[in-house]
Amino acid sequence: MNDTQTQTKKRSTAGDTRARAHAVPEKPDETPAERAEARGELSPEPPEIVHPSPLDLPDRYSTRSLDRAANAHLARLTLGVTPFGLASTFFSWGAHLMGAPGKQVQLAEKAARKATRLGVYMTQLARDPNTPGCIEPLPHDHRFDHEGWQRWPYNLIHQNFLLTQQWWYNTACDIDGMTEHEEHVISFVMRQMLDIMSPSNFIATNPEVAGATLREGGGNLVRGMQHFLEDWQRTASGKPAVGAEDFQPGRDLATTPGKVVFRTHLLELIQYAPQTDTVKAEPIMIVPAWIMKYYILDLSPHNSLVGHLVAQGYTVFMISWRNPTAEDRDMGMAEYFDAIEQALGAVEAIIPEQKVHAMGYCLGGTLMAAKAAQMARDGENRLASLTLLATQLDFTEPGELQLFISESEVSFLESMMWDQGYLDTKQMAGAFQLLRSADLIWSRYIHEYLMGQRGEMFDLMAWNADTTRMPYRMHSEYLRKLYLGNELAQGQYRIDGKPVTLDAIDVPIFCVSTTKDHIAPWQSVYKVHLLTEPSVTFVLTSGGHNAGIVSEPGHKGRSYRIATTGPDDTYVPPETWETTARRDDGSWWPELVNWLDGQSSGETTPPTLGTGRAQYRPREAAPGTYVFQQ
Numbered sequence: 001m002n003d004t005q006t007q008t009k010k011r012s013t014a015g016d017t018r019a020r021a022h023a024v025p026e027k028p029d030e031t032p033a034e035r036a037e038a039r040g041e042l043s044p045e046p047p048e049i050v051h052p053s054p055l056d057l058p059d060r061y062s063t064r065s066l067d068r069a070a071n072a073h074l075a076r077l078t079l080g081v082t083p084f085g086l087a088s089t090f091f092s093w094g095a096h097l098m099g100a101p102g103k104q105v106q107l108a109e110k111a112a113r114k115a116t117r118l119g120v121y122m123t124q125l126a127r128d129p130n131t132p133g134c135i136e137p138l139p140h141d142h143r144f145d146h147e148g149w150q151r152w153p154y155n156l157i158h159q160n161f162l163l164t165q166q167w168w169y170n171t172a173c174d175i176d177g178m179t180e181h182e183e184h185v186i187s188f189v190m191r192q193m194l195d196i197m198s199p200s201n202f203i204a205t206n207p208e209v210a211g212a213t214l215r216e217g218g219g220n221l222v223r224g225m226q227h228f229l230e231d232w233q234r235t236a237s238g239k240p241a242v243g244a245e246d247f248q249p250g251r252d253l254a255t256t257p258g259k260v261v262f263r264t265h266l267l268e269l270i271q272y273a274p275q276t277d278t279v280k281a282e283p284i285m286i287v288p289a290w291i292m293k294y295y296i297l298d299l300s301p302h303n304s305l306v307g308h309l310v311a312q313g314y315t316v317f318m319i320s321w322r323n324p325t326a327e328d329r330d331m332g333m334a335e336y337f338d339a340i341e342q343a344l345g346a347v348e349a350i351i352p353e354q355k356v357h358a359m360g361y362c363l364g365g366t367l368m369a370a371k372a373a374q375m376a377r378d379g380e381n382r383l384a385s386l387t388l389l390a391t392q393l394d395f396t397e398p399g400e401l402q403l404f405i406s407e408s409e410v411s412f413l414e415s416m417m418w419d420q421g422y423l424d425t426k427q428m429a430g431a432f433q434l435l436r437s438a439d440l441i442w443s444r445y446i447h448e449y450l451m452g453q454r455g456e457m458f459d460l461m462a463w464n465a466d467t468t469r470m471p472y473r474m475h476s477e478y479l480r481k482l483y484l485g486n487e488l489a490q491g492q493y494r495i496d497g498k499p500v501t502l503d504a505i506d507v508p509i510f511c512v513s514t515t516k517d518h519i520a521p522w523q524s525v526y527k528v529h530l531l532t533e534p535s536v537t538f539v540l541t542s543g544g545h546n547a548g549i550v551s552e553p554g555h556k557g558r559s560y561r562i563a564t565t566g567p568d569d570t571y572v573p574p575e576t577w578e579t580t581a582r583r584d585d586g587s588w589w590p591e592l593v594n595w596l597d598g599q600s601s602g603e604t605t606p607p608t609l610g611t612g613r614a615q616y617r618p619r620e621a622a623p624g625t626y627v628f629q630q
Contacts, residue, residue, distance in 0.1 A: 071412055072419035080416065080423075085408030089185045096177040103175055110170055114163040121159060125152060135162045143200040143442075148207025157199045165194050181402070195437050200446060209450045216452075223452030231448075240465045243457025249466075249623045253459055254295035256307045258318075258622035261610035262346040266331070266339045268320040268624040269346050272306060274606035276313040280597070281604045282384045283315040284357040285347050287340060287364035290321040291425060293466050293627055296546060297361060300459045303552040305589065312593045314357075315607060317347050319364075323629035324471045326421030332473040333481070337495055340371050344382065349616055351607050355384035357596060361549065362520065363478075365391025370488055372507065373500040385599040387510040387592065389549050392520045393502060393531050394489035395482055399521040405483045413479070417472035425467040460546060489531055502531040510595050512539045512588060514548030526574045529565055537564040537595055540578065541588045553587040560588040 074083070097103060117134045124131040129152060137144055144158045172186040199205035203213060203221075212220045230242060247253050258272035286306070288294040298306040298318065309316050319339075324331065347356055360368030365388040372386050392398060398405065417423045447453050487493040491501040509532060513522035522540055529536055541548045541560035551558050563581035565572070572580070610618040 068415040068418050071415035075412060075416040080413060081404060082406075082409045082412035084412070085406050086185070086189060088408070089182050090189070092182060093172070093175070093178060093186050096175050097171070099177075100175055107167070107171055110167055114167055118160055118163055122156060125156065133159050133162075135159060135166065137162060143198060146208045148211060151207065154199075154205070154207045157205050161197075161199050168194060184402075192437060195442055198442065201442060203450060206446070206450070209446065212451055220450065220452035224449035227448045227452065227454060241457065241461070242454065244462045244465050246457065247459055247462035249293070249295055249627050250621075253300060253463065254298045254623040254627065255301055256298050256304055256310060256622060259609045259618040260320075260620045260622070260624040261317075261350060261616050261618055262343065263619065264339060264342055266322050266335060267343060268322075268626045269343050270318045270320055270622045270624055271350065271609050272310050272316045272318070272622065273609060274315065275310050276606070278603040279313050279315050279606045280600040281602050282354050282357050282600050283317060283347055283351050283607075284309060284359055284596070285317045285319075285344060287319050287343075287358070287360040287368045288321070289362035289364045290336070290468070291363055291470060292468055293463065294318055294320045295623060295627065296460075296463055296550065298623070299463060299550055303459070303550050303555070305550070305552075308552065308589055309593070313603070314596070315351065317343070319343055320624050320626045321468070322626050323468045324422055325469070329417075329421035329472040331471040333477045334495075336367060336474060337371060337374075340367060346616055348382070349613070350611055355382060357385045357387065357599065358383050359387040359389070360391060361389040362391060362545070365389055366393065366482065366488070369393055369502065369505070370493060370495065370500055372505050373502050374495040376504040376506050377498070377500055383507045384601075385508050385510065385596065386505065387512075387596075388525075388528065389512045390514060390517060390520050390525070390545055391511070392524050394524060394527040395486045396489070397521065397524045398483065399518050399524065401519055402483075405479065407484065410476070410479045410484060414472075414476050417475060421472050422469040423472070423475050424469050460550060464546070489527070503533045505532050506534060508535045508537070508599055510537045510539070510592060512541060512549065512592075514541055514543045514545060516542075516544040517548065519545045523574045526577070529571060533567055535564060535566050537562065538577070538581075539588050539591060540581070551587045551589065553589060555587055558587055559583065559585045560591070562588070562591055 121131065121134040130150075133155065148154055149158050168190050169187060172183055172190055175183070178186075195201075203209050209220075233239075234241065256272050258270050260268045261271045262269035286294075286297060288297060298304045301307060306316055306318060322328075344356065344358075348354075358368050358372060360366070369386065369388060369391065372383055375382055413423060444455065448455060481487045481493060485492070488500075488502065491499055491503075493500055509528065511525065511528050513520065513525035515522060517525075526538065529538070539560055539562045541551055542558055543549075543551060551560075561578065561581040561583050563577060610616045
């Protein structure tokens with residue numbers, strides 16, 4: 001046998017050995033086919049081929065993207081207000097009204113009574129032209145204050161309008177099956193529609209405008225048209241309102257001396273130069289709202305809260321937020337909390353071994369309160385006190401702003417932000433103006449376009465025109481978690497993966513609210529007493545959301561109420577508190593300084609601006625660079 005035959009026989013023998021080793025023992029009851037399949041001699045049946053239905057195939061385009069793109073373009077026409085949510089609410093109102101025959105009878109009866117009242121008034125006017133009206137405007141309604149409205153036929157015109165307005169308000173209320181929120185929405189929209197049809201908005205039915213037109217031969221209308229074209233041109237080109245150029249940050253506004261001592265992608269930290277020989281040991285760090293520029297608290301030299309605090313011997317640090325762009329679309333609330341942590345770390349590095357007086361305004365106050373709760377949760381004893389200015393912690397009653405914060409509205413805004421990566425406050429200006437349409441829309445329309453009289457620009461109005469943007473992710477999280485979910489008040493909001501509870505805050509609180517705040521109503525702000533455990537000094541000052549905070553000493557017409565509630569004191573409802581709290585005339589700013597003095601440990605020599613370390617070195621002079629971002 002040659003070598004080749006020997007190798008072939010070895011391979012054959014080895015193959016037989018392997019086959020016997022892996023052979024499957026035969027079972028008596030197995031068929032030949034089953035035994036063959038067990039030995040691997042038959043291939044298994046191929047799997048069944050299922051042909052998908054055309055309805056199961058993925059879309060050839062993103063339908064979600066199509067919806068968002070359509071809503072984003074629609075939002076530009078509606079000034080960011082969803083028409084879908086309003087339509088569904090009106091449909092619900094109409095359906096419930098149709099199913100309420102008793103309410104229909106009541107409305108018919110009210111209409112008959114009002115028609116009778118107007119008829120009696122007309123009869124009395126025929127006998128005595130000085131007959132007082134049969135209905136008075138609401139206290140805040142000043143459209144008919146001009147004496148010309150007391151003369152015929154304008155007295156009859158405006159009385160008819162007021163009676164009609166009252167009847168329409170009745171149609172929105174007390175309908176079985178309608179929620180309180182839905183009734184508020186219907187009432188609000190009806191008010192806007194009635195404001196459009198007010199006789200004060202038309203030349204022929206407004207005695208003041210008609211008189212000016214006759215006296216000037218239409219000159220007022222010519223000036224008004226010029227004002228309208230100028231405003232339209234500025235709006236279309238992105239320029240600020242007329243006169244805003246006279247109020248520039250660093251020149252006319254935000255002039256308190258200081259330096260930028262720390263900068264990140266999201267913020268600049270400004271440290272203000274001392275103005276006294278000694279300063280309080282504990283510094284103040286202010287967190288402003290990121291929805292507007294920070295210098296609302298450092299306005300003109302005479303009404304700067306920052307300047308006032310520095311003059312009283314405090315070292316003040318101010319955060320100036322970056323004006324985000326589309327590149328910052330994915331920055332969320334976590335990044336803003338990290339920014340607060342970094343700013344606080346910078347303050348502690350510049351003034352070591354001292355606690356910090358934390359202060360927050362509006363949304364910045366909400367952010368700072370949550371951060372204070374997180375530090376208390378983690379056992380970080382870094383704060384000396386917490387001051388909240390016009391700050392809501394509970395969002396169950398956010399005032400008339402809740403009319404625009406619903407699932408439909410938030411989804412609508414998310415589509416607009418998804419398209420461009422941010423929300424520009426100019427795009428929400430329509431909603432904020434509608435909240436005070438009588439003052440911000442129609443009063444201006446009458447005086448500037450019909451009367452031809454330009455309103456004078458002032459510092460607070462110029463600041464209000466200096467708008468900012470908000471990143472897509474952050475604003476969506478803020479609306480959904482805080483407004484819709486109310487997670488912070490319920491102890492469900494998470495920072496660093498763990499929930500924070502406001503009752504964990506362990507430093508004294510100074511809380512300021514305003515009587516005419518339509519963004520953070522004072523009864524809602526007052527809930528700080530229910531949500532926190534430490535001593536709370538609550539101040540209720542006259543004015544609105546911004547003007548009430550910018551309330552410098554010497555400001556005419558200002559007054560406030562103040563009271564302190566200790567940790568063991570019994571809770572007092574807001575309506576009772578308002579009648580029992582001490583009332584004083586003037587500015588509440590000295591009360592803040594006195595309170596901060598009581599929370600401070602003493603005085604020391606003024607610190608340097610920044611440190612020698614590169615990270616905290618003095619940089620540009622205040623107001624820094626981020627405030628100029630457009």
